[in-house]
Amino acid sequence: MQTEYVFDRDFTVGDVNDKVWSSFTEHLGRSIYGGIYDPGKPFSDEHGFRNDVKSVVKGLDLGVVRYPGGNFVSNYNWKDAIGPKQGRRKTMEFAWSSIETNQFGIDDFCQWAQEVGVEPMIAVNLGTGSIRDAAELVEYCNHDSGTYWSDLRIKNGHREPYNVKYWCLGNEMEGSWQAGHLSAEDYAKKAREAAKLMKWVDTDIKLVVCGSSYEMLDAYLEWDRIVLRECLPYIDYVSTHYYTMNHGQGDLEFLSSWRELDRHIGNTRDAIAFTNDKMRGKKDLKICLDEWNVWNFQDIKLDNMEQLAGLTTFELTSAGKWEQHPPILQEKYSLLDALTVGGMGITLLDNVDSVEIACLAQLINVIAPITTDEDGNVLKQTIYYPFEALTQYARGTVLRSSVHGDDLETTMGRVPVIHAAAVHNRDAREIRIFALNSDLRNPAEFSPVFRGFGSPRLVRHLTLSGEDLQARNTFDKPDSVVMRSMAPADGATVELPAASWNVLIYSE
Numbered sequence: 429m430q431t432e433y434v435f436d437r438d439f440t441v442g443d444v445n446d447k448v449w450s451s452f453t454e455h456l457g458r459s460i461y462g463g464i465y466d467p468g469k470p471f472s473d474e475h476g477f478r479n480d481v482k483s484v485v486k487g488l489d490l491g492v493v494r495y496p497g498g499n500f501v502s503n504y505n506w507k508d509a510i511g512p513k514q515g516r517r518k519t520m521e522f523a524w525s526s527i528e529t530n531q532f533g534i535d536d537f538c539q540w541a542q543e544v545g546v547e548p549m550i551a552v553n554l555g556t557g558s559i560r561d562a563a564e565l566v567e568y569c570n571h572d573s574g575t576y577w578s579d580l581r582i583k584n585g586h587r588e589p590y591n592v593k594y595w596c597l598g599n600e601m602e603g604s605w606q607a608g609h610l611s612a613e614d615y616a617k618k619a620r621e622a623a624k625l626m627k628w629v630d631t632d633i634k635l636v637v638c639g640s641s642y643e644m645l646d647a648y649l650e651w652d653r654i655v656l657r658e659c660l661p662y663i664d665y666v667s668t669h670y671y672t673m674n675h676g677q678g679d680l681e682f683l684s685s686w687r688e689l690d691r692h693i694g695n696t697r698d699a700i701a702f703t704n705d706k707m708r709g710k711k712d713l714k715i716c717l718d719e720w721n722v723w724n725f726q727d728i729k730l731d732n733m734e735q736l737a738g739l740t741t742f743e744l745t746s747a748g749k750w751e752q753h754p755p756i757l758q759e760k761y762s763l764l765d766a767l768t769v770g771g772m773g774i775t776l777l778d779n780v781d782s783v784e785i786a787c788l789a790q791l792i793n794v795i796a797p798i799t800t801d802e803d804g805n806v807l808k809q810t811i812y813y814p815f816e817a818l819t820q821y822a823r824g825t826v827l828r829s830s831v832h833g834d835d836l837e838t839t840m841g842r843v844p845v846i847h848a849a850a851v852h853n854r855d856a857r858e859i860r861i862f863a864l865n866s867d868l869r870n871p872a873e874f875s876p877v878f879r880g881f882g883s884p885r886l887v888r889h890l891t892l893s894g895e896d897l898q899a900r901n902t903f904d905k906p907d908s909v910v911m912r913s914m915a916p917a918d919g920a921t922v923e924l925p926a927a928s929w930n931v932l933i934y935s936e
């Protein structure tokens with residue numbers, strides 16, 4: 429099977445914003461406790477931050493890390509988790525029916541973010557929280573001194589403000605599973621007022637409003653129309669989430685989830701365009717895809733996402749009720765999952781003109797590329813590898829492409845055998861191509877044609893592939909699924925292994 433992609437130096441989609449390669453960590457299971465934070469352990473530093481996790485996260489070179497939720501944030505009182513640790517109260521956490529010890533809070537997160545070199549992106553509670561709590565959190569984090577909350581931060585040992593720039597106005601507020609869930613009209617007003625107050629405290633911040641995420645809900649997109657109309661003058665980004673699940677639809681169909689993601693992003697983009705036209709506005713709102721991943725619900729007793737509608741709680745995991753940091757949602761990812769994540773990463777590149785922030789959800793232990801055990805070991809799951817390759821190489825300007833080639837029949841219609849995108853990195857004088865071969869049985873021939881570049885030469889070929897699509901990495905066998913180097917092809921055509929995700933680096 430043969431596919432030709434034509435890339436032209438002068439026809440570009442846009443630059444890859446550094447925040448397209450971002451992630452997310454929530455007070456959920458062992459994401460924070462036992463993931464980022466494990467005090468008193470030989471493998472943790474004096475603040476209780478795990479050194480092994482810090483060094484893997486640093487290697488990813490992430491843009492922002494979103495915190496503290498997720499569903500968690502909708503009943504979170506950030507004031508419970510500041511100040512001396514022994515005085516902090518334990519609270520009932522409604523999103524995951526757990527006990528929250530509040531031993532890790534906003535100061536700890538901002539300090540951790542500084543250490544690993546990422547920008548914090550903080551979500552405020554617009555479920556059970558007030559707009560005043562939201563503004564006070566901005567004051568606590570960003571105001572220099574001389575007010576109650578800024579002085580309290582200083583008293584708590586943090587002289588310098590954190591200057592957190594990116595703030596989410598709640599999380600998935602369209603879902604009835606959210607504590608304090610609101611109708612679109614009520615959320616729109618609350619988000620607008622929170623936005624005003626937060627920007628009054630700090631005019632430099634950027635705000636992400638909740639767009640809708642769940643296509644099975646009646647509110648999907650109707651929500652965006654109402655919320656955007658009300659909030660347009662005050663916001664900078666619209667959030668949407670996208671998770672795909674392997675629910676037996678067929679391997680090829682699952683692998684082609686990138687097509688659904690592409691459509692999903694397009695829907696949010698259209699909602700923004702609709703609002704702009706309707707309000708005769710010209711606001712260049714960007715999309716913040718602040719949660720995306722494969723999530724196979726290995727630890728959730730639901731058969732499919734549709735059943736989520738109407739649920740008010742996530743009492744659906746393997747945890748007993750009100751456990752402290754239970755090991756929930758610890759998905760074990762396969763090679764097929766990793767290829768699917770890689771395919772969706774290529775789709776993010778195709779959409780960099782509208783997606784400026786995208787957070788792989790999540791970062792550690794919970795539906796995550798990184799897993800820790802209790803003895804100080806860290807494991808890179810299969811999905812870590814395409815994500816790492818994207819964070820490392822997909823920097824620069826995405827080139828538009830035209831494709832001529834074979835496609836494959838699926839129950840969702842035909843999909844191209846090869847899904848690819850190219851990034852031109854001017855500094856390195858390289859064109860970096862990311863290519864998924866969806867033919868599960870046969871290699872595919874890939875022929876890139878470069879216009880305006882002279883004759884670029886393939887200098888590196890990395891591939892993620894293997895015979896067993898269900899192969900996983902484990903603490904005993906951590907390297908079953910990793911990116912491997914292939915000898916770069918000499919000619920104009922490159923053979924991509926069956927069922928593979930590839931990085932091809934061409935020198936200009």
Ligand code: AHR
Nearest residue numbers: 454498499500599600789
């Ligand atoms: O990432 C897990 C959960 O998925 C988040 O808490 C929520 O925002 C989404 O439903």
